[in-house]
Each structure stands twice: as C-alpha cells, then as structure tokens.
Amino acid sequence: MPKPGLATIFQKRKDQPNSHLSSQPSQSQHHAQPEASSSKRKISSLSQAAPGTDRTPHTKRAKTAAQNLEKAAPLAERLRPRTLADFVGQPHLTGPGSLLMNLIESGSSGSMIFWGPPGCGKTTLARLLAKQSDAVFKELSATVVGIKEVREVFEEAKGQLTLLGRKTILFLDEVHRFNKSQQDIFLPYIEQGYIQLIGATTENPSFKINGALLSRCRVFVLERLTDDDISEIVARAIHRVSPQSNQSHEPAIDITDEVQHVTSSQTAVSEPPSSPSQPAPFPAFPQLTPQILKSIASLSTGDARTALSLLELAISTSPSIPTSTLLDSLRRSVSTSYDRTGDSHYDMISALHKCVRASQGSAAMYWLARMLGAGEDPMYVARRMVVCASEDVGLADKHALPLAMATLQACQTIGMPECRINLAHLVAYLSEAPKSTRAYEAYKRAEAAAQLDMTLPVPLQLRNAPTTLMKELGYSKGYAYNPDYAHPVHNDCVPIQFVNDVFLRKEGDMEGKMWDEDKLKEWEFKENDGQDWGGRDKFINGNTK
Known part of the structure; x- marks a missing residue:
C-alpha cells in the first residue's frame, strides 16, 4: 500500500479550520511511518468493510499520526529555513566572501564549533551546511545521549567511509554538556577523518571544550540577532x-x-x-x-x-x-536569559565589579539589580564585594572591608529579598569610597619575585633560635627587637637578591602608571562636563611621578 505523500497531508490540512499554523512539514513526519505499519495487523479486520468504504484505514491513521506530530512541533521548529538563502542574520558567516562560505565552497571546512547565544541560528546553520555536501548527516544532542550513542555513530561512520567512500557529518548540539574527559572520544575519529564534527554551544569554548578537541576545530562566533x-x-x-x-x-x-x-x-x-x-x-x-x-x-x-x-x-x-x-x-x-552557571553570570559580575572600581555608583547599582532580579545568589555577590573591598578600595578606606564582611553576614542571616538592601548599601559605599590598589599590587610584585626562586633561604637574622645549636649556627644573631628601641632599627628582612626592591610602594607613588591624554579627554567630556581635570597640572611636561 503506498504511503501518503506530503501533498496529500497538506491538502487535507487546507480543508480544516485553523490549519495555518502548520504550513511547513515537520521532520517528525518521518517517524510516524513505523506506527502506521505496526498498527496494520490490529486493524486488518476493518479492511473487510462494506463496499464503498475506505479499505486503507492504516493510511488514514498514518496521516493522522503525521498531522498530530506536526501540530505538536513548535512554530520555531516548523519554520526553520530550508536553504542558506532563507537564513537570516550572521552576515559575517553566511555573506558572500566570508571565511565559512569559502571553506564550504572549497570542500575543506573541517570540524567546527558554533558558539553563540540561544536562538541565534547555530542548529539551523549546521543543518543547512550539511545539505551543501553529500555527506551522511547525523544529529545528536549532548543533553540526551551519552558516549555509547556517540560511539555507535562513529562506528557507522567508519563503515560508510570504508564501504561507500562517504564521510559523515555529526552535529552535536550542546557539546559543552560532555565533560572534558568524555570529549576525548572525538579525537581519534576527527584525526583520522572518519567524521566531521559540528558542535554547537552557548558556553565559552575556551572554558568548556577540551583543549585537544578545540585545537582540531575552527570556532565560529555567532552574534545575537539584531x-x-x-x-x-x-x-x-x-x-x-x-x-x-x-x-x-x-x-x-x-x-x-x-x-x-x-x-x-x-x-x-x-x-x-x-x-x-x-x-x-x-x-x-x-x-x-x-x-x-x-x-x-x-x-x-x-x-x-x-x-x-x-x-x-x-x-x-x-x-x-x-x-x-x-x-x-x-x-x-518571556523568561529571563540569565544563566547562573553561564557566561552572562560572569559577564554581569564583572560589570558590577568594574563599575564599583570606576566609582560609577549608578551603573553598579543597575548591574546589581539585574543580577538579583534574575535570581542570582546574593551570597555570590556579597563574596565578590568582599574581594572588591580589599582589591580596589584597600588602604584608602579602612572601613570598607569590615562593612563588606558585615554585609556578607547579613545576607547569610536574613536572605532575599531583604538582603538586597544590605547589598545596595555596600555597593553604594564601595563605589563612593576612595580607591587604592597599593596592597594588591604589592602582593602581585612580591609574588612575581617569589616565583623566581622558591628555594631562597630566610636570612639568619630573621630565623627563630629556640635551641643552643641554632644560636651557635647564627640563627637570630643581630636581630633588633623593634619595640625595645626609641628609634628606628634595621634588620635584614628579605633575601639579599631583593634588598633594593620595593613591593609595597608609598602612597601617591605613580611609578608605572599610564598617562593617556585621549582617555583623559574622554572622561572630561563625558563625566566632567567638559571641564579640565583638576589634577592635570601635576602631570604637565610628562611628569607622572
């Protein structure tokens, strides 16, 4: 018995009311056929119906099954573009002369990772590119399959290449859901050319994709649609x-x-x-x-x-x-697109921290509201602000760190939504507080010096001497206990290699600080009402110290 064609299904739908929501055939129609054939035995007795009746009830059932599956598919799935010409957006990838199109036309596209936000066309673009070649196309989602299913595709791809000479394109959606150890399974098959992998991810491949796999793939960035x-x-x-x-x-x-x-x-x-x-x-x-x-x-x-x-x-x-x-x-x-484990999580906390650092209180308050409104854990924000209190405010305001710790405790004690007030208090205070990175920068300089040689001995003068033997060896010899003296005293406090190095510099020391006239003029124009900065005179003639 011939199976119903798409034209038959569409003609039947045209005669039904409200059929306009299903104008495009769904891919799920192909999965309806086994149901029709399996039901043939169950309804075989109906084929003996009276003359004039439809003797192919299983065909009707197949039509109904296909229509039901088609109706169930969301509009976004039914209206996916059918050709590259119908694809909208990403002109830097799909436009004439783009790198991706040149690679496709030359037949040497290789394995690829599509990285972009949800709904920007990663899956659609992968399917359309697969149509441009005669390769076998397989599509999996890392959200529902494991290594076993992927291995089966690889073995089938190896057979296709061996017997028929056809390569296989594997599109793996949400590839970042496989951990880095699981991603190792792709390496030999990509290396030997059995498959061409097209992975799609909303997460930064630098953090989520195995370095060995990433080195074998080209990363194409898809932008949010305009x-x-x-x-x-x-x-x-x-x-x-x-x-x-x-x-x-x-x-x-x-x-x-x-x-x-x-x-x-x-x-x-x-x-x-x-x-x-x-x-x-x-x-x-x-x-x-x-x-x-x-x-x-x-x-x-x-x-x-x-x-x-x-x-x-x-x-x-x-x-x-x-x-x-x-x-x-x-x-x-419309639900929020904020993901507490994704890039937006880190992007927004970075924006909040940098606005506090720049003393932009209004902007910092905006990002705080965005994060808390999207469901961010207030404890995460509070912990980051504790870091900010020392990293950016530091020695310029001795009250910043105690307030940050008190806010952390307040968030832990009372929780949301009330603790948003405590966080707003802290963010406002840190934004308006004077800034000093002397302590943070001193540690970084000291850390760099320490990493040069981690085996340098402690000067004898600073060593403890609890035993007679240690004293005989010169431990603590010549050490001057500072509180015993009415005047400053000197002790050898660092290895001799770093005697002249100053890690914690004096307040107001501008050594190593940049002077960018264009940046200063931009600040004067946008934030200082076009007026000259009051501290400019101290830096004229290239004097930045």
Whole structure:
C-alpha cells in the first residue's frame, strides 16, 4: 500500500479550520511511518468493510499520526529555513566572501564549533551546511545521549567511509554538556577523518571544550540577532503561516519592509498606532498590530526561537482581545536569559565589579539589580564585594572591608529579598569610597619575585633560635627587637637578591602608571562636563611621578 505523500497531508490540512499554523512539514513526519505499519495487523479486520468504504484505514491513521506530530512541533521548529538563502542574520558567516562560505565552497571546512547565544541560528546553520555536501548527516544532542550513542555513530561512520567512500557529518548540539574527559572520544575519529564534527554551544569554548578537541576545530562566533533580523524572521513567518499563502501557488513575497515600516513608525509617534481607525498591517491576523510586532522584536532580545514562540502566542490569541492584554501576556511569557552557571553570570559580575572600581555608583547599582532580579545568589555577590573591598578600595578606606564582611553576614542571616538592601548599601559605599590598589599590587610584585626562586633561604637574622645549636649556627644573631628601641632599627628582612626592591610602594607613588591624554579627554567630556581635570597640572611636561 503506498504511503501518503506530503501533498496529500497538506491538502487535507487546507480543508480544516485553523490549519495555518502548520504550513511547513515537520521532520517528525518521518517517524510516524513505523506506527502506521505496526498498527496494520490490529486493524486488518476493518479492511473487510462494506463496499464503498475506505479499505486503507492504516493510511488514514498514518496521516493522522503525521498531522498530530506536526501540530505538536513548535512554530520555531516548523519554520526553520530550508536553504542558506532563507537564513537570516550572521552576515559575517553566511555573506558572500566570508571565511565559512569559502571553506564550504572549497570542500575543506573541517570540524567546527558554533558558539553563540540561544536562538541565534547555530542548529539551523549546521543543518543547512550539511545539505551543501553529500555527506551522511547525523544529529545528536549532548543533553540526551551519552558516549555509547556517540560511539555507535562513529562506528557507522567508519563503515560508510570504508564501504561507500562517504564521510559523515555529526552535529552535536550542546557539546559543552560532555565533560572534558568524555570529549576525548572525538579525537581519534576527527584525526583520522572518519567524521566531521559540528558542535554547537552557548558556553565559552575556551572554558568548556577540551583543549585537544578545540585545537582540531575552527570556532565560529555567532552574534545575537539584531532587531532588524528578528523583524525579518517574524515577517517571513507571518507570510508562511498566512492562510492566503497556504492556499495560493504563487511564490512567497517578502513583507519584511512592511513589518519594519510599521515597527519604526511606532517609535516615531507618541500615541498608540493600534487605534480602531487604523487598519491592521496583516488582515489575516488583525491582532498583530504595529505595537505587538515591535514588542515581539524587543522581548525576544535577539532570540529567534523566542520571537517565533511569542508570534505563535499572538496568532493563537483571539483578535477581540485588547492589545494591552495581549502585550501583558507576551511580557509575562518571556523568561529571563540569565544563566547562573553561564557566561552572562560572569559577564554581569564583572560589570558590577568594574563599575564599583570606576566609582560609577549608578551603573553598579543597575548591574546589581539585574543580577538579583534574575535570581542570582546574593551570597555570590556579597563574596565578590568582599574581594572588591580589599582589591580596589584597600588602604584608602579602612572601613570598607569590615562593612563588606558585615554585609556578607547579613545576607547569610536574613536572605532575599531583604538582603538586597544590605547589598545596595555596600555597593553604594564601595563605589563612593576612595580607591587604592597599593596592597594588591604589592602582593602581585612580591609574588612575581617569589616565583623566581622558591628555594631562597630566610636570612639568619630573621630565623627563630629556640635551641643552643641554632644560636651557635647564627640563627637570630643581630636581630633588633623593634619595640625595645626609641628609634628606628634595621634588620635584614628579605633575601639579599631583593634588598633594593620595593613591593609595597608609598602612597601617591605613580611609578608605572599610564598617562593617556585621549582617555583623559574622554572622561572630561563625558563625566566632567567638559571641564579640565583638576589634577592635570601635576602631570604637565610628562611628569607622572
């Protein structure tokens, strides 16, 4: 019995109401066929039905199964681009003359790691690149498979290459989920050319990918999509899910300009453009007002998957729902992209620390609010501020470290949400406190000197002499106990090699400090109301000491 074709499935869907959300065939259709064949024996008795009835009930069941799986797939999955020409964003990778395209055209792309934020097109790009070659394509996700499944793919790839001369491309999503020891399994197969690995990760490969594996792969960085990219993706999606598009055999038109026009015009006027007198830009979906389209692009924050999920929510909403209600639903449906174990975690704490160091209290307070609002552990922030109290404020304010330790204890005792007030108090104090890195820099200089030779002996004058033998050997000989004297005394306190080295420099010592006139002028213009810095006179004529 012939299996139903895609055209048959789509024709059946066209006759059903609300079929516009499933305009693209899902890959899950291919997995529906075994269910149909396995059910053939169960319903074989139905094939003896009365004349005139459908004698192929298993075919109907296969259609239903395919349609059910297709309906279950999110809109973002159903609307993935089918060709590189349909891919939106990442022009530095997919544009003419780009390194990646040149490698693909030359056939020597090798193994690759795609690194970028969620929803920027890593998986889609990998699938499209695989279509450019006749290699066998295998796709796995490190979130659901282990070494056993990967090894099976490798053995199959080895057989394909040996018997048929075809290479295998393995796309491994979330490759960073394999620890560095597990990643070693890839090395011999990549080295011998049995597979071409395309890994995708949202984490920094420098920290998450085995160094040996990283050296065998090219790393391509994908950027967060721009609002214009998101607008184009949304425009194409609206056209593809539009009932008129599904019922027409005409080629798809590009309505990106229309979406961008209505979203940009929204920013040009102060009153809401979605008034009753203004026609909706998309008659099939009157609820997709310019304000809704702009909000989708804004709320997605460069994540195409999020944008299409929001679009799906908006399309499924009744047109009678007020725009304000729909906007509120869209905002509530978007979860934070902050990951307490990912790069954003380290990026934001770095931003907070550097703003405190620069005495930018308002900016530091913003990053503190961002982190705590996203669910960051307040103890982590407090511990970092304890470090900041000594690293950046240091000797300039003796109260900074006690306050930081008190804040750490307060966070431990009372927890969130109240301890956010304690952290705000500490961040404000550290931001406004004078700064001194003398102690921190002194340690770094001393550490560098100590690493030169870790075997240098302690000067005899500083050694303890609890026994007669030690005293006879000269331990502690000539040591002057400072409190016994009414005047300063000298002791040999460091190995002779470092007698003239000054690790802890005097307050105000500018040795080694940089003078950058351009940086100073930028500060004067942006933060000092264009006025000259008061300390400039001390540094004229190149005098920086």
